[in-house]
Amino acid sequence: MSDFFDGAEKRVVVVGGGFSGVAFAIQLIRRAQARVHVSIVEPGQFLGHGLAYSAADPDHRLNGPINSMVIDPEYTDELLEWCQARRIIENDFEAHVPSGHVFLRRSVIGEYLSDQVFRHANDERFGSTIEHIRDVAIDVQKEPNGFLVKTSFCGDQIADMVILATGNPTPGLRKPFSPEHALHPRIIANPLVAGCLDKIPAGARVLVVGSGLTALDQLSTLLRRGHIGKLVAVSRRGLRPHAQSPEIRGIVSPRMPPTPILNKIDGPIPEFIAREPANVRRWCRALRREISSVVRAGGSWYEPFDAVRDVVWKLWPQLPLAEQQRFLRKLRVFWDIHRFRTPPMNDDMVRQAEELGRVQYLTARVIGVTTGAILNPVQVELEVRSGQTDRHEFDFVVNCTGFDSDDTTSRNPVLANLEQRKILRRHGTGMGYQVSDRCEAMDSTGRANPNLRIIGPPTAGTFGDPLGAIYITAQVKRLMPSAIEALGFPVIS
Template sequence: MATARVIIVGGGFSGTALAIHLARQSSTALQITVVEPRPTLGGGVAYSTPEPAHRINVPAARMQLSGEEQGAFDRWFRNQPECSLDSAAHCADGAVYPQRGMFGRYLAEQFAAAAKAHPQITLRHIQASAVAWEGEQLLLSNGEALQGDVLALAVSHPPPSLPRALRPFTSHPGLIANPWQHGVLDAIKPDASVAIIGSGLSMADVVASLGTRQHQGSLIAFSRRGQLSRDNLSGDWPEWTLAPQIVPTARAWLHHIRAEVVRAAEQQLPWQRVLDQVRVQGQEIWQSLPLREQQRFARHLRSWWDVHRYRIAPQVSTVIRQRQQLGSLKVLAARLDNIAAKGDRLAIALRLRNGSVETHHVDHLIVTTGPGHAALTASQPLLQSLSQQGVIRADQLGFGIDVDGHSHTLNREGQPNARLFVVGPAARARFGELMGLPQVADHAADVATQILEELQIAHAERCPPSAL
C-alpha cells in the first residue's frame, strides 16, 4: 500500500499540534509535510516573538498539546535554565508565566520527539510559503510542487488590517502599522509621545515592549469602548458549575452569565471562575445559537467577551497599572475622527463617547487593532488561489474560513471537501471558542482523527483520493 501523504500549510501552534497528533494517532505509515516559512516550527505569530516582555497569558500549567498531558509544559519549563534566569516569570502563588518564545521552543521539541518516537511516520518541515493550488499540486515559493492525499490549512492570523482613515499615511514616519515587524519599536525614542489605536492584548504587549526600551513618554490608548483586557486569576480557586440555560439568544446568555457572576460573588468566588466555565462550554453554547444570534454577539458583545476571556499576564498588568498610576498612560473610549500630518508628527482628533473631540499631537501612532480576520481568504496567495477557484469561501461572520462540523472546507456552493481541512482559529465561526488553548489543542486532535478516518475510507474504497 502506498504511504498516505498529508500536507499541512502553517507551522504555528495549530499546524504543529496537528502534525504531532497525526503521528501519535496513526498506526500505519504516513508522510506528514508541514509547509512553514519560519526556520522552526511551533512559533507562529504568537510564539515566535523574541520580545522578553511578551509572556503567555495563562499559567504554564494550562498550556498543553492535549488534555491527557496537563502540566507537561510547566514541568518542561521548570527544567530549563531560563526558569531560574527569568525571575519575572515566577508569581507569588507559585505559577509561572514564561516568555512566549519558550512555548514555541517546547512545541518544536515535541515535533522532533514525535518524529523519533514513531518510526512509521515521516515528519518533515519545508521552509517555504504555499503560493497556489494548481492541477492537484501545491506550489511553493521555493519552486517545489507537492502532491498529497489531504491538505490541512493551519493559517489563522493574517496581518493587521489598516483602518481606512490611516491608509493615506502608510508612508508617514509616524505611523507604525505593524508593531511586530523587526526593529520598528526600537526606533521610538524614550521621550516620544505615542498613541495606540486598540486597547486589547496587542496594545498591552506594545506597552510592555516599550517598557523594556525605557520609554517614558506619554501614551494614549484608545478604542471605541476603551476596555482593557482583565487580569488573570491568581491562587487556587474551586471550579464553578453553571446553572442550566436553554434560551438560545445572545441576550439571554448575557443576563444568565451576569446572574452567575453575582451568585459566585455571594460564595466569595471571583468572576473569572464563572467565565472559565463559560469558556469550557463555549463551543456547545455557540453552536446552540442560530446565525442571527451569533451575528448579534459578534456585533454587540464580542469586544466585552474578549477583554474578560483573553486576559493578560500579571507581569504585563503590572506595567500597565504602574504607567496609569504615574499618569503616563491614558486609556480612552474614543474613535479616530480625523488625522493630519504635521511634519514628522501626526495630529489625531479623537471623538469621545460624550461627543467631545480631543486633538493630540504625537510622534507615533501604533496600530494594534488585531489581525484582519475578515479578509483572511484574501490575505495570502494560497488562500486567494483556493478562493478564486471556488474551493473555499469566507464564513458569514467574517471570522475566517467556512467549514462543516468535521472541519472540511465548504466550497462556493456550500459543499464539503473530504480532502481539505481547516485546523485552528480560522474555523471558529463554526465551532465557537477556538482561539486559546486548550480548545485549539483539542481541535487539532479531533482534526487528526478525522483525517485518519478519511484516509482509511479512501484505502477501503481501493481508489485514488479525489482531487482537492
C-alpha cells in the same frame, strides 16, 4: 480496525507552521499507527513560532498560566517538564505569581514548539517524518488521487490530505488610517513584527491605538526600555482586558480543586446554559444570574464565565447566523475583555506607570490622521465621548487595534484561490470558513471534504472561539480519529 489500509506511506501537507499546524503534525505522528510524511509549508524560519510565539521581547508573555499551553491532550505536563529540563522557570524570576502559577515568555513557547517538531521529525515507531518546506502555498488543486499543493518556489507538493492552518490575519490599520499610512515610518501598522519599536527614541510622544493585550505588550516594551516621553493609549470605549482570576493571581485560595481546562472543554455544557434556548440574550441573562449566585456564595464571576468560555465551541454553532452576527456587533468587545486576560506582570507594570503619570489611557476615537515629511510628527484628531475634538501631535503611532479580518482570505493566495474556485465557502459571519464538526472544509454546495481540513482561527465563524492555544489543541484532538480514518490508516479505538 479499518480493513482497507494498504500499508503505503501517506503524505499530508500542512499549510502554515504556527501553533495549529505544529499541534496537528505532532498529534498525527503520535496517533497514526502507520507511516506518514508531513510536510509543513511555512515561510518563517522556525516552525511553531507563527504570529504569537515569534515574540522576541522577554516581556511578551503568555496571558494564561503554563498549564494553558498544551499541544497534545494526552501529555499535559510536557511543557513543564521541557522547561524544568532547561531550568527555564528558575531562571525567569518574573514568571511567577504568588499562587505559584507561572506565566512563560511567548518566545519560550516558540522554542518549545520548534523542538517538538525536531523531536518528531524522524519518528522511530513507524518511520514517520516531518519536513519544513520554507515557502508560501499559493494554491491547492484536486487530483484524481489527492491534491497538489502549489508553492511559490519549492514546486508542487503531492498530498493525500491537506490541512489549512493559516492562522490569524496580520494586524491592519483601521479607518481613518489609510493603507498608505502603513508605509509611513512614524506609523507602526503591525506591532507583531519583532523589533518594530526599536526606532522609537526614549523621549518620543507615542500614541498607542487600542487598549487590549497587544497594547499592553507594546507599553510593557517601551516602559521596560525606560521610555520617558508621553505614552497615550486610546480606545473608543475605554475598555481594558480584565486581570486573571484572584485564584490564579494568588489573592485568594481556590474554593475547590480546579478542573483541568481540557476536561472542561470536553465536558458538558453547564446546566444554567443548557436549559435555555439557543439565544444570546437568554444565555447572557442566565450567565449573569449564575454570576450573581456564585458571587453571593463567595466566588467570583470567573467561575461561571469560564464554564461558558470552555464550551463555546459547542454553543456557538447552535446559534442562528443572525444571532451570531448580533453578538459580534454588540457584545463581542465586552466578551473579549473578560475572555482575554492580562498577564499579571504586564498588568502591574503598566498600572504602576499609569499611577506615576507615565502612561495615560484615554477614551476617545481617532477621527483624523495627517502625516507629513518623515521629520514631522503625526497630527491626530481625537473625539471624546461628549463629541469634543482635539488635535494632538505624536512622534509615533502604534496600531494595536487587532486583526484585519479581510486579510484572512483575500490577501492569502491559497485561501483566495480556493475560495474563488468555490472549494472553500466563507462563513456567514465573515470570520473564516464553513467547516464540518470535524473541521472538514465545505465547498460552495455545503459538501464536506474529509481530506481537506481547516484548523485554528480560520474556523472562528463555525466554532466561535478556536483562538487560544488549548482550544486549538482540543479541536485537533477531536478531528484526529476521522483524519486518521480518512487517510486509510487503521483506527485504534
